[in-house]
Amino acid sequence: MRTCVFVGLALLTLLPLPARAPATAADEAAPLPARVVVRGRTKLVDALEAGIGDAPKPEQGPSISTFGGPRVLLVLDVTPYTAKRGRELAAALAELDARYPGRGRWSFARLGERPSKDFARPSQLGPILLASLSKDTQVTATLPELAVTLKLRKTKGGRVVYLADWHFEDDIFLEKTIKMLKKDGTRFSVVGSEAGFGRAWLDGFYPPDRGKNLKHGRRKMYADAIGRSPFGPENVEAPWHGGDTAWPHYPFHMGCTPWSTKFPVELRVLPPRTTAEEKGRYAQPKRAKKKRKKGEAADPEDLQGRMKEKHAEGTLDRYWFPLPSGFGSYPLMRLCGVTGGNYVLFSWNPSGRSDVTYNYARCNRFGPDLRPRKAIHADIRKRPLARAIVKAWHQIANEDAHIAATSPPLEADARTPLEMVEVSGPILPFSWDSRREYEQFVARAPVHHAALARAIRTLQAGLAEPRKDDVDHRYDADARLFLHTLQVQHFQLGEAIAEAQTLDLKTAWDRVPIHPALYPENYVDARDKLDIPTGIRLHDPKAGEKLRATRRIFRERFGGTPFGELVHRNPILSYKIHFIGYATGRPTKESPGESGGQRPPGTPPPSGGAGPATGK
Numbered sequence: 001m002r003t004c005v006f007v008g009l010a011l012l013t014l015l016p017l018p019a020r021a022p023a024t025a026a027d028e029a030a031p032l033p034a035r036v037v038v039r040g041r042t043k044l045v046d047a048l049e050a051g052i053g054d055a056p057k058p059e060q061g062p063s064i065s066t067f068g069g070p071r072v073l074l075v076l077d078v079t080p081y082t083a084k085r086g087r088e089l090a091a092a093l094a095e096l097d098a099r100y101p102g103r104g105r106w107s108f109a110r111l112g113e114r115p116s117k118d119f120a121r122p123s124q125l126g127p128i129l130l131a132s133l134s135k136d137t138q139v140t141a142t143l144p145e146l147a148v149t150l151k152l153r154k155t156k157g158g159r160v161v162y163l164a165d166w167h168f169e170d171d172i173f174l175e176k177t178i179k180m181l182k183k184d185g186t187r188f189s190v191v192g193s194e195a196g197f198g199r200a201w202l203d204g205f206y207p208p209d210r211g212k213n214l215k216h217g218r219r220k221m222y223a224d225a226i227g228r229s230p231f232g233p234e235n236v237e238a239p240w241h242g243g244d245t246a247w248p249h250y251p252f253h254m255g256c257t258p259w260s261t262k263f264p265v266e267l268r269v270l271p272p273r274t275t276a277e278e279k280g281r282y283a284q285p286k287r288a289k290k291k292r293k294k295g296e297a298a299d300p301e302d303l304q305g306r307m308k309e310k311h312a313e314g315t316l317d318r319y320w321f322p323l324p325s326g327f328g329s330y331p332l333m334r335l336c337g338v339t340g341g342n343y344v345l346f347s348w349n350p351s352g353r354s355d356v357t358y359n360y361a362r363c364n365r366f367g368p369d370l371r372p373r374k375a376i377h378a379d380i381r382k383r384p385l386a387r388a389i390v391k392a393w394h395q396i397a398n399e400d401a402h403i404a405a406t407s408p409p410l411e412a413d414a415r416t417p418l419e420m421v422e423v424s425g426p427i428l429p430f431s432w433d434s435r436r437e438y439e440q441f442v443a444r445a446p447v448h449h450a451a452l453a454r455a456i457r458t459l460q461a462g463l464a465e466p467r468k469d470d471v472d473h474r475y476d477a478d479a480r481l482f483l484h485t486l487q488v489q490h491f492q493l494g495e496a497i498a499e500a501q502t503l504d505l506k507t508a509w510d511r512v513p514i515h516p517a518l519y520p521e522n523y524v525d526a527r528d529k530l531d532i533p534t535g536i537r538l539h540d541p542k543a544g545e546k547l548r549a550t551r552r553i554f555r556e557r558f559g560g561t562p563f564g565e566l567v568h569r570n571p572i573l574s575y576k577i578h579f580i581g582y583a584t585g586r587p588t589k590e591s592p593g594e595s596g597g598q599r600p601p602g603t604p605p606p607s608g609g610a611g612p613a614t615g616k
Helices: 025-029 044-052 058-064 080-084 086-099 122-134 142-151 174-183 275-279 303-308 330-339 360-366 373-380 384-396 435-463 470-500 541-558 562-568
Strands: 071-076 105-110 159-164 187-192 262-267 317-324 343-345 514-520 575-581
Touching (some): 044 187, 044 343, 071 142, 105 122, 187 330
Parallel strands (some): 071 105
8 A cells, every 4th residue: 555644653762673684585585574664763864874774884984885885766755745854855865975975876766757867975966856846746556656767777786765655555566576676686675654554455545634525525535546456466557555464354444333443633724735736646626725824834734733733714624544553564565675675664744643652572573474465365275363364254244244344355265366345235223213224223233243253253263273473473463353343343232232122112203303323322532441331231241341351351462552552442332222313403402412413523423334433
């Protein structure tokens, strides 16, 4: 996937990295992510040096290589954010003169364009870099454009450092690009944003303020051309966009009861759209210019800054962001790993876009699998746990039980690639305008409930199999997150079914403007309430206590990782019937929440398949 800038994170904690072992055939086939990723670089010059590598000591002087210095090609994906830091980039290049004192071969290129001529010192690239910032890079598929630049190099080998921002990184031509780089001995590195964890695998998020406007105030946040078959044939017109992994191990979006993998951030001031953006890939209608106050930035790109802004003008907008993964995107990390380069996590937003910090020693145990995708596909069939994940996904994503919002990437036998699609089917009506809708819920909910139970048993059987290597550690983490999500869904739906059965049908629809709806009894912000509160009336208190214990164990095991953070942000809900009023378009005194389709901030939808549960 082209990496989301809005989930990038300028990490402030630097943990010691394992020493890079000598390259072997095994390392090239499956480089360890902990050896590839570099965290904690918050200064551009330090990030560039980490990407280039092998900075000489001053006493080494001009004898560090045949040319007296390194051979480096810097490739820049020009976006509003990288352009905003253009002068800082030029200053960082000037600082590199002292860190690489010998005469080298330094060149620069925009993504997809011909590199400049070679210069002796990095500071000489500054004027060329600044001149390149006049327009954004307009590309959909990154790697083909990168391959064009690499083929146009006059000087082969050396180092290529790709400065990547908010675009999604596609996998098209990945192995061909690796073969080309290895053939001429090029070390490829990235200074780029952090991949998203727990995002919808059908989505390809544009920057949150530059999506495509649809009807009814909704905004389309994905591109139609994104590929949807991670193990299928390559297609230039629809390249697959990955995330922190080579294939989705887990159906991150559930359409049964609320479970969110993206979390709301309120933005008060949005960057202006340029003409190039309106006519280019964003296809946005022109926005009327607003007069800025004195001292107000034209593009207040700092997310945390925007959250704190209290400008009187402008509408408060709410966007949904996935968690950061702790790693870079799979294709770019694989390029770095097999060529001996580094992926330097660096946010082009100086203040970062997330307040999430992880225990990176723990994260490293669950890093992305950096083998070729074909090797991963062949290996899945040999791993009971990987097969169990695929099978369980099928059990909750079909016409009878469309609990997962998207279908799996493989057939249930884990052999045949599938195009991932949105799972369609009848929606469970948690709100009932009529007795008929109530009866639909009573009839369908047990089918979903039974499907969840089958998927739980499938994963438990897979988790009972022994582990054999680091790859299984990642499958284990995904399977346990999947299992816990299903257990939460199973409990919540069970409570909803039991509560629905308490409804007095004789009086339920006597008052036409008022109708009953299942509503979360204990919904609060998940960051503040992580468990079922004590004192909440439960229909199955034993199941609730068991889930509390399971949740505590999970959070202890995966604390400090995206897996633990995802559970941390999703509460366990119980349900109670409330009467919702539509007569006046406002909540009645009997209603705690929804009326006229409008929900108070922070509340989940009362019916599956919309809002936070699917990200749509």
